[in-house]
Amino acid sequence: MQTQVSTAVAARRRRPRRDPLTLLREAAGEVYQSRRLIAYLVQADLKKKGSDTLLGNIWWVVDPLLQMLVYVVLVSVIFQEKVPDYPLFIFSAILPWKWFTSSVGDAITSVSGQDKLIKQIKFPKIVLPTASTIAGIAGFAFGMVPLMALLLLFYRDRLSIILVLIIPIAIVQLVFTMAFGYLVSATNVFYRDVANVSRHALRMWFYLSPGLYAASSLNSIARVHPTIMKLMELNPFFTLFESYRVVIYGTDTSGPVMPNWTPLLILLGASLLILGLTTVIFKRAETSFAKVL
Numbered sequence: 001m002q003t004q005v006s007t008a009v010a011a012r013r014r015r016p017r018r019d020p021l022t023l024l025r026e027a028a029g030e031v032y033q034s035r036r037l038i039a040y041l042v043q044a045d046l047k048k049k050g051s052d053t054l055l056g057n058i059w060w061v062v063d064p065l066l067q068m069l070v071y072v073v074l075v076s077v078i079f080q081e082k083v084p085d086y087p088l089f090i091f092s093a094i095l096p097w098k099w100f101t102s103s104v105g106d107a108i109t110s111v112s113g114q115d116k117l118i119k120q121i122k123f124p125k126i127v128l129p130t131a132s133t134i135a136g137i138a139g140f141a142f143g144m145v146p147l148m149a150l151l152l153l154f155y156r157d158r159l160s161i162i163l164v165l166i167i168p169i170a171i172v173q174l175v176f177t178m179a180f181g182y183l184v185s186a187t188n189v190f191y192r193d194v195a196n197v198s199r200h201a202l203r204m205w206f207y208l209s210p211g212l213y214a215a216s217s218l219n220s221i222a223r224v225h226p227t228i229m230k231l232m233e234l235n236p237f238f239t240l241f242e243s244y245r246v247v248i249y250g251t252d253t254s255g256p257v258m259p260n261w262t263p264l265l266i267l268l269g270a271s272l273l274i275l276g277l278t279t280v281i282f283k284r285a286e287t288s289f290a291k292v293l
Helices: 002-014 020-033 035-052 056-078 086-108 112-120 127-153 161-190 194-207 215-224 226-233 236-248 261-292
Strands: none
Touching: 020 035, 020 127, 020 261, 035 127, 056 086, 056 127, 086 127, 086 161, 086 194, 086 236, 112 161, 112 261, 127 161, 161 194, 161 236, 161 261, 215 226, 215 236, 226 236, 236 261
């Protein structure tokens, strides 16, 4: 018996480590073959969120408006900054940011919160953060309701067909969010402080991104500290916020305009590379999930 156990352990040690391309192909195959399971998990997640609170998914309509009200009072009333149509200006950043933070929050616990399932059943673990990230798309779609209400009721002069360009911008954000979700979901299995740290890190991330303010307001920093400005431009939400804003809000002097596609394409390429890297990290880590959980 002892000889058999020793042989099995030795066999595992001799097993060649799978290369990154093999892991990527395996992950892609698991996601495709488990698409029905992912759809079921997405539906279950949306149903659960809808039943957990009195207003259910309507919070996706109410919450961005409440956040917008807070920032309007803070910036326009207390700090007395004069930005034309500031409620729409800030809402164009609040909506994609809420999508990102809610998706990241769900992804963090998507694996660690299913410890009993992972210990009992053998299934592709990567479907868990994938489903939690995809479920966030529905919330973002709900957020389009208050956006359209704002445009139709108060800012009809900024209503434009260019608004449909939210879709390709959202696709870029989805790829980046998926990559980030894979990383935090795997990390949280081993380090449970990720959820606590993420709340503070995400808050700081938002303030360092041009959400409350326009990127053009950083011109003074660019002149004095060009290196710092270059580093700020590496922030994915520097590009995303500006892209959403120009197609929803436009500029101070004009309505919605076409986004700058070059930084968006660069961000998409970088996000795909990061997605590949975090997928490999997740696949290498998943073999230890059951042991740690």
